[in-house]
Amino acid sequence: MKIAIIGTGNLGSSIAKGLIKHKSFTSLYLSDKNTTAVKAFYDEDYVTITNDNILAVKESDMVIFALQPKHIDSVLESVASKITKNHVVISVAAGVDIARIENIIGSDKNIIRVMPNTAISIGKSMTCIAANEKAQDKVELAQKIFNQLGTTMVISEDLVQAATVICASGIAFWMRLVRATTQGAIQLGFEAEQAHELATQTCFGAASLLLESGRHPEQEIDRVTTPSGCTIEGLNAMEHQGLSSALIQGIVASFEKINQIKNN
Ligand SMILES: NC(=O)C1=CN([C@@H]2O[C@H](COP(=O)(O)OP(=O)(O)OC[C@H]3O[C@@H](n4cnc5c(N)ncnc54)[C@H](O)[C@@H]3O)[C@@H](O)[C@H]2O)C=CC1
Numbered sequence: 001m002k003i004a005i006i007g008t009g010n011l012g013s014s015i016a017k018g019l020i021k022h023k024s025f026t027s028l029y030l031s032d033k034n035t036t037a038v039k040a041f042y043d044e045d046y047v048t049i050t051n052d053n054i055l056a057v058k059e060s061d062m063v064i065f066a067l068q069p070k071h072i073d074s075v076l077e078s079v080a081s082k083i084t085k086n087h088v089v090i091s092v093a094a095g096v097d098i099a100r101i102e103n104i105i106g107s108d109k110n111i112i113r114v115m116p117n118t119a120i121s122i123g124k125s126m127t128c129i130a131a132n133e134k135a136q137d138k139v140e141l142a143q144k145i146f147n148q149l150g151t152t153m154v155i156s157e158d159l160v161q162a163a164t165v166i167c168a169s170g171i172a173f174w175m176r177l178v179r180a181t182t183q184g185a186i187q188l189g190f191e192a193e194q195a196h197e198l199a200t201q202t203c204f205g206a207a208s209l210l211l212e213s214g215r216h217p218e219q220e221i222d223r224v225t226t227p228s229g230c231t232i233e234g235l236n237a238m239e240h241q242g243l244s245s246a247l248i249q250g251i252v253a254s255f256e257k258i259n260q261i262k263n264n
């Protein structure tokens, strides 16, 4: 598969890193106005770094547009005439729906909205995928590529905004929880480095327990909370401060914001 990524900032370069690590292409064009973030890939085999978006489109079967919502329309307009019915066009732009892309390049093109997160750079992204009508038979192909970079879920397009909040923004939400745990550990006497390792590994263990056991979080919580013990004391204090409520309100605020982006 000949792949191009147009826009190699935070997410585009993370996708590139993952694709290169898994050798998921026959050729890879990385196109950006500013190629600083992908400098490290100059010497990689079958990777071309360029400022020429049109060349990148012409030299690929699959084009991944990893641009800010404010830039994607003009870039799509500038390459539209070079996008054929055989291309698979993938957009990761948050808030930009398939209809907006179809309006620019045509509904007769294969268009897939893919929403990964930055863990894609280490092959651990939770990536949601939704396709337009024309691209229904290309979904499997997109899944094949992105399954090498983590886990994928095919969803209907009306859930992509919500998936963006939970999975893409979600990385930042979980990071903040880890940081707060680290701060708590330092207050209790650990060195910063130790505190960070304790928080991170415990977070990893909690997620792994859920994934591997298939159990509900409350079942795992029941196993930890000794009656009259310290865990329930801590949990209840957190809930009195609104932990669950704060998370849910944050998720909803994030969702409202992304819907504003969509409407602009
Ligand atoms: N950062 C994240 O965790 C996630 C971001 N997204 C979405 O992915 C998109 C990209 O986000 P980031 O990578 O964080 O943004 P970014 O700003 O880091 O990267 C965008 C890149 O596009 C380039 N660019 C701008 N105009 C261009 C043009 N005319 N031709 C070629 N390249 C051009 C910029 O130089 C920049 O390197 C956004 O729409 C964002 O909403 C989606 C999921 C997760």
Ligand SMILES: O=C(O)[C@@H]1CCC=N1
Pocket (backbone or CB within 6 Å): 094, 164, 165, 168, 169
């Ligand atoms: O914050 C943002 O708007 C983008 C979309 C999800 C992650 N980053």
